[in-house]
Structure formats: structure tokens, C-alpha cells
Amino acid sequence: MPIYNAPVQDLQFVLHDVLNVSSSDVDGYGELEPSFTAAVLEEAGKLSSEVLAPLNPVGDTEGCTLENGVVRTPTGFGDAFEKIKEGGWNGLDLPEEYGGQNLPYVLSTAVGEIMVSANMAFNMYQGLTHGAISAILAHGSDEQKAKYLPKMVSLDWTGTMNLTEPHCGTDLGMMRTKAEPQDDGSYLITGQKIFISAGDHDMAENIIHLVLAKAPGGGEGTKGISLFIVPKFMVNDDGSLGDRNPVTVGKIEEKMGIHGNATCVMNYDGAKGFLIGDLHKGMRAMFTMMNEARLGVGLQGYAQAEAAYQNAVAYANDRLQGRDVTGVKNPDGPADPIIVHPDVRRNLMDQKSFIEGARAFTLWGAKLIDAAHRAGDEDAEGLISLMTPVIKGVLTDRGFEMAVQAQQVYGGHGYIEEWGMSQFARDARIAMIYEGANGIQALDLVGRKLAQSGGKYVMAFFEMVKNFIKENEGNEALKSDFLDPLKAASKDLQAAGMFFMQNGMKNPNAALAGSYDFMHLFGHVCLGLMWAQMAKAAHGALDAGTDDPAFYEAKLTTGKYYMARQLPATALHLARIQSGADPVMTLAAADF
Structure with a gap:
């Protein structure tokens, strides 16, 4: 196990x-x-x-x-x-x-x-x-908060979010679920939602569904969408549970992974719901859930990679196969452990350097959320809004890749279920899809977030990188291994942004065709900045004296690997972006 x-x-x-x-x-x-x-x-x-x-x-x-x-x-x-x-x-x-x-x-x-x-x-x-x-x-209103939150915080009741329908995923404007207003101020919700994680289960007394639906008078598209609280069991004024609401599970989806979580088809047959927030403003309320969820999903990407990596390291140290080309390392055994081989080391270093950079990136993002919510910092709010699609898209893409690489360390045993490695890859795979598929994250980044507030926040990020490099340029321990690669990568990111500015208006496909590469280019620069900051902290700890110098030395070695072996991928992403839309869009649809 x-x-x-x-x-x-x-x-x-x-x-x-x-x-x-x-x-x-x-x-x-x-x-x-x-x-x-x-x-x-x-x-x-x-x-x-x-x-x-x-x-x-x-x-x-x-x-x-x-x-x-x-x-x-x-x-x-x-x-x-x-x-x-x-x-x-x-x-x-x-x-x-x-x-x-x-x-x-x-x-x-x-x-x-x-x-x-x-x-x-x-x-x-x-x-x-x-x-x-x-x-x-x-x-929510004060009454709604008092009614639902204590039981949800304690997990006596759990919650869901219901967005997707069989015929519409990203394009929520096509939604068909209806909300019919009632004389008592409630609504009757009718429709079907799919892919509802934790849609039903036997671990809580009640489940509070948050459901997007269209109420009369809202107009076409997303403008007509409202958000409703729809409890599985009605909640009486004294907090006790009342009648069962007509919301049922149609089926549990059979999935590639996350089998332990119930992904449900939910049927709403005139279920009683209560408007949360303003009428026809459900998208705004929904994005409160989505932004938190997207950072959490980015975390899922690297967290699965972490679990897979721990097992791959243990296996690489135990599995005997072949001899080290530079000399025998296990003379008492029939072979050396596979961790001596350069390609296995490359594999493990890819995983380790990504995971540790992703951890810093995600916790920095969480710190920005705290600054926004606890201190009212609008700049922090704008910066995490810019970073959210990068955290979600890049960390889940790369997290899945790293889970697969951990599986690869096992060779054939990684493909056998009893070793458990396939589960990490299968579970990680969904993170690239739900809460906005990663292609949508890239479009959101390039199509919306870059231009947000006139480009204020992307410029602030460039300034952050520039200032870090300038403040530490006299630190010879950082310069060649961390600052110089970071500067080169940041220039690639700025060049990509300039390409979009020069070409995107006259040919929007020129920007959109490069959006996925831009998201990953941006992610590499963010991870490069995290590694430069971690290197500075590690040097500081070593210079101050520490009881565990090996930990900090390992940090520096891992960071140097990322900067030398992973960060140069920014040049590849830039070349793809600058090739424009033609290589992507020229082939006729009928010729695919």
C-alpha cells in the first residue's frame, strides 16, 4: 500500500x-x-x-x-x-x-x-x-447565514455547487434549469445538473445545494442566471430538519478516478429554493465559489504529485536494477538501487523541483487572498485574480505529468493496481478538467485577466520580478544560478505579452492560439520567482547558522535544477506564441 x-x-x-x-x-x-x-x-x-x-x-x-x-x-x-x-x-x-x-x-x-x-x-x-x-x-443574508452556516462549518451538513448541465458546461448562458417564483418569496427549482461532486452521501444529516438557475425576467445568456440555496431536507425555523425536498440523485457517474467521491446527476423536480444574493446576479455569487475552488484545484494537482513522488523516491531507493556506470554503489547486493541512474534522477528531480515550487506559489496565492479579504487590499485582490488561472491551469497540468512520471519510476509495477501508483495519476487527471478546463483557464488569462484594470496587475507582477532581481543583484550566491535565469524568463513573458498587444486586436486568434503556451510560460516565471525567493531564504538560513544545513543545501540544489532544466522552457513557449494563429487555424475542419 x-x-x-x-x-x-x-x-x-x-x-x-x-x-x-x-x-x-x-x-x-x-x-x-x-x-x-x-x-x-x-x-x-x-x-x-x-x-x-x-x-x-x-x-x-x-x-x-x-x-x-x-x-x-x-x-x-x-x-x-x-x-x-x-x-x-x-x-x-x-x-x-x-x-x-x-x-x-x-x-x-x-x-x-x-x-x-x-x-x-x-x-x-x-x-x-x-x-x-x-x-x-x-x-447570503444575515438570516441565511444564521440558518445554514453553523451546521455547515461543523460539517453536520455539507454543501455542493450545481452549475453544469448535460448540454452546457462552460457556456452557462445555455442553462435550462428554471426557478419559478412563489408567493412566499421562495422559488421552485426544476432541472437537471450533472458532475455534482459530493452531490449526496451518508455522512451528513443534510446537504445544502447551491444551484444556478434562470428566473423570469432576466433576459438571455448569463444575465438571467440567479443562485439559490436548495437544501436536501427543509430547515425549520428552530433549526430542526423538516420534509425532504424533491431533489434526488439520478445516478452516480462511473469515472476514471476519485472513486471515493460521489459525482452525481442531480434532479430538481420543483424543489424549494431560496435566492442568495441579488436576482439575476448569480454569476457574481458563483465566482466567489469558483475562485476559491480553482486555487484549491491547483493545490490538488501538486498535492497528488507530492504523494506519488514520496512513493517513487521510496521505490527508487529499494528497487535493485543494473549497476552505476561510475562504479558499484551496492557491493553486497546483486545490483544497485535505481536511484543511482541519471535518468531516474532526472525524473525525480523534475518532480521534486516542481512540487516545491508549486507549494510556494500556492501558499503565496493564499497569502494574497488573506490580504484581500482580511486587510481589504485591492492590489492583492487584483493580483490573485490574475494568478488564479495560472495556479489552476499550470499546477494541474504539471501535477498530472509528475504523477505519471512517478508511476514511470516503478516500470511495469507502476501499471499494476496493487502498487497504488495508477490511482495518483487517475485522481490527478480530473483536476485538469473540473472547475474550468485548463484551456478555458488559458483563455480567461489572455482574454480577460491580462487587460484587467488596464493591465495594472500584470505590470505589477513584472515590477515585482524586476524589483526582486534589482534588490538582490549584489548577491553573488544568487546571480548566475537564480537571478539571471529569472531575468531571461521574465523577458520571454514580456515579449509574449507584447506580441499579443501588437497582433491580438487585428487578429484575435493570434492571441487565443497562443493562450495555452502563455499560461505555461507565465507559470514557469512564477515558479522561477518562487525558487529565487526560496534560494534567498535558504542562503539566509545557512549564513545565520542552522541545525539542519542539509535541508537548506537540498533546497538550493533543487532550485538550481529547476532554473537550469525547467525554466528555459519559456523560450519554447515564446516561439510557439510568436508563430501566430496560422499553424493552428489554417487546416480546414473537414481535414481533421
């Missing part, structure tokens, strides 16, 4: 050496002392390695079943869910008035990585609930 151990030291390094969270003046960050965050992360790690990770293959093998209209979760999931509830893990960053602990989102994100690595399918039950809570917090 696969192993998993929480990378607490790595998380602590990012939180404290790189992001310096406890010195931030953002509300709540003063509590994030190293001893406190370590205690939280270690406890999350213990729960994840002892309870959640052993259930990961169980969920994959058993899956969920639909019995008499009720979804049954895999063996052990219910008991594990009770432990999550007992620990208050879902409410870590949620308001105290609803039963949460009001700690910063950055710490919740770090905990989230641990739990997703241990059992992605299981973690989605509380993850979707957290997104629904965020939408109600942002757009």
Missing part, C-alpha cells in the same frame, strides 16, 4: 523562511508563530497518514453506491469524517461566530495540501462544503 508523510518541514520553510507569515500585519497572522503552525501541521499530518491515507485505496476500489436513493460512501469514510468534524478542521479559517477558528486562509491551505495528498476523493466532501460556505458568507 502506498505511503504518505506530511512534508511539515517544507511547509514550515515556505510559511516562515519565505513568506514570513508571523511578521505580517494582516489580521490573524500574528498568531502564526512557527511553534503554533508546526503543531497544527503535525496534527493534520498524523490524522492524514494514520486515517485518511489508508482509506485512499479503499475508496478507489469500493467507490460509492446508490441504494434506494441514498449514496453510500466507502468503508471507513464515515468514521474518518467524524474525526474531521471532531477536530474542527473544516472551520479552521472560518468565522468564530459560526463555529470556526478564524485562522488565516494560508494555514488552512497548508493543511489542505496534507489532506488532499492523503486522500483527494475524501477531502472533496469538506472542500465543496467550504466553497459553499464562502459563497453564503459573501452573498
Whole structure:
């Protein structure tokens, strides 16, 4: 069975050496002392390695079943869910008035990585609930918050978000689900939604569905969409549960992965719903859920890669095959462990350098969210809005690739289910698709986010990179290995942006055909900046004296690998972008 151990030291390094969270003046960050965050992360790690990770293959093998209209979760999931509830893990960053602990989102994100690595399918039950809570917090009335949030924060009730329909995914303007207004101010919701993660299960008393639907008078397209709270069981004024609402599970989808999570077809047959937020403004409320979800999905990408990588490293150290070409390393055995071979090392270094860079990138993004929400920092809000499609798109693409590379380390054993490596690849695959497929993320980045506020935030990012390089140009330990490659990569990104400016208006396809490459080019520069910052922090720790110099030396070696072997991919992406639309668009549709 696969192993998993929480990378607490790595998380602590990012939180404290790189992001310096406890010195931030953002509300709540003063509590994030190293001893406190370590205690939280270690406890999350213990729960994840002892309870959640052993259930990961169980969920994959058993899956969920639909019995008499009720979804049954895999063996052990219910008991594990009770432990999550007992620990208050879902409410870590949620308001105290609803039963949460009001700690910063950055710490919740770090905990989230641990739990997703241990059992992605299981973690989605509380993850979707957290997104629904965020939408109600942002757009719900005081009455709705008081009625639903305490039970959702405690996980007595869970939540979902219902967007997709059989005939429309990204193009929500084609939605057919209807909301018919009633005299008492409620609405009757009728329609079908598909791909609803955690749409039903047997671990909570009630499920609070957030459903997009069209109410009369809203007009065509997305302008007519509103968001509704539709509970599985009606909630009485005293908080007790009432009658069953006519919302049912049509079926559970059979999927490539995340078998332990129930992905449901949901049928709404005149189910009673309650408007959340303004009428015909459901898209705005929905994006409250989507933006949080997209950062969480980016996290899923690298978290699955982390779990797969840990197992690949263990296997590479144990598996004996061939001899080191520079000399025998295991003279008492019939062969050397495969970790001595350069191509296996390349494989593992690809994984390690990506995962550690992605971790820093995601936690930096979470810190921006805290600055936006806790300190009202509009610049932080704009910057994380720009970064969200990059975090989601790049980290899930690369996370899946790294899970496959970890599988490759096992050779034929990686293809055999008993070793568990295929599950990491299969589970990671969905992250590239849901919460906005990655091609849509690239279009969002190029078509909307770059021009946001007149390009203010992308220019701010360029300035951030420029200032970091300038501030550290006298540091010879950083210059050739980190600053010079970062400068070259940043110039590639700026050149790509200039190409879009010069060509995009007269030929929009010239920009859109290069959008996917641009997203990945942007992602490489972000990871390069993270690695440069981590290198600076590692040098600082070594210069100050540390009890664990090997940890920081390994950080520097890993960072140098990324800058030398991965970051130069920006030149390839730029060349593709500058080839324009013709190579992509010239072939007639009939000739494919």
C-alpha cells in the first residue's frame, strides 16, 4: 500500500523562511508563530497518514453506491469524517461566530495540501462544503447565514455547487434549469445538473445545494442566471430538519478516478429554493465559489504529485536494477538501487523541483487572498485574480505529468493496481478538467485577466520580478544560478505579452492560439520567482547558522535544477506564441 508523510518541514520553510507569515500585519497572522503552525501541521499530518491515507485505496476500489436513493460512501469514510468534524478542521479559517477558528486562509491551505495528498476523493466532501460556505458568507443574508452556516462549518451538513448541465458546461448562458417564483418569496427549482461532486452521501444529516438557475425576467445568456440555496431536507425555523425536498440523485457517474467521491446527476423536480444574493446576479455569487475552488484545484494537482513522488523516491531507493556506470554503489547486493541512474534522477528531480515550487506559489496565492479579504487590499485582490488561472491551469497540468512520471519510476509495477501508483495519476487527471478546463483557464488569462484594470496587475507582477532581481543583484550566491535565469524568463513573458498587444486586436486568434503556451510560460516565471525567493531564504538560513544545513543545501540544489532544466522552457513557449494563429487555424475542419 502506498505511503504518505506530511512534508511539515517544507511547509514550515515556505510559511516562515519565505513568506514570513508571523511578521505580517494582516489580521490573524500574528498568531502564526512557527511553534503554533508546526503543531497544527503535525496534527493534520498524523490524522492524514494514520486515517485518511489508508482509506485512499479503499475508496478507489469500493467507490460509492446508490441504494434506494441514498449514496453510500466507502468503508471507513464515515468514521474518518467524524474525526474531521471532531477536530474542527473544516472551520479552521472560518468565522468564530459560526463555529470556526478564524485562522488565516494560508494555514488552512497548508493543511489542505496534507489532506488532499492523503486522500483527494475524501477531502472533496469538506472542500465543496467550504466553497459553499464562502459563497453564503459573501452573498447570503444575515438570516441565511444564521440558518445554514453553523451546521455547515461543523460539517453536520455539507454543501455542493450545481452549475453544469448535460448540454452546457462552460457556456452557462445555455442553462435550462428554471426557478419559478412563489408567493412566499421562495422559488421552485426544476432541472437537471450533472458532475455534482459530493452531490449526496451518508455522512451528513443534510446537504445544502447551491444551484444556478434562470428566473423570469432576466433576459438571455448569463444575465438571467440567479443562485439559490436548495437544501436536501427543509430547515425549520428552530433549526430542526423538516420534509425532504424533491431533489434526488439520478445516478452516480462511473469515472476514471476519485472513486471515493460521489459525482452525481442531480434532479430538481420543483424543489424549494431560496435566492442568495441579488436576482439575476448569480454569476457574481458563483465566482466567489469558483475562485476559491480553482486555487484549491491547483493545490490538488501538486498535492497528488507530492504523494506519488514520496512513493517513487521510496521505490527508487529499494528497487535493485543494473549497476552505476561510475562504479558499484551496492557491493553486497546483486545490483544497485535505481536511484543511482541519471535518468531516474532526472525524473525525480523534475518532480521534486516542481512540487516545491508549486507549494510556494500556492501558499503565496493564499497569502494574497488573506490580504484581500482580511486587510481589504485591492492590489492583492487584483493580483490573485490574475494568478488564479495560472495556479489552476499550470499546477494541474504539471501535477498530472509528475504523477505519471512517478508511476514511470516503478516500470511495469507502476501499471499494476496493487502498487497504488495508477490511482495518483487517475485522481490527478480530473483536476485538469473540473472547475474550468485548463484551456478555458488559458483563455480567461489572455482574454480577460491580462487587460484587467488596464493591465495594472500584470505590470505589477513584472515590477515585482524586476524589483526582486534589482534588490538582490549584489548577491553573488544568487546571480548566475537564480537571478539571471529569472531575468531571461521574465523577458520571454514580456515579449509574449507584447506580441499579443501588437497582433491580438487585428487578429484575435493570434492571441487565443497562443493562450495555452502563455499560461505555461507565465507559470514557469512564477515558479522561477518562487525558487529565487526560496534560494534567498535558504542562503539566509545557512549564513545565520542552522541545525539542519542539509535541508537548506537540498533546497538550493533543487532550485538550481529547476532554473537550469525547467525554466528555459519559456523560450519554447515564446516561439510557439510568436508563430501566430496560422499553424493552428489554417487546416480546414473537414481535414481533421
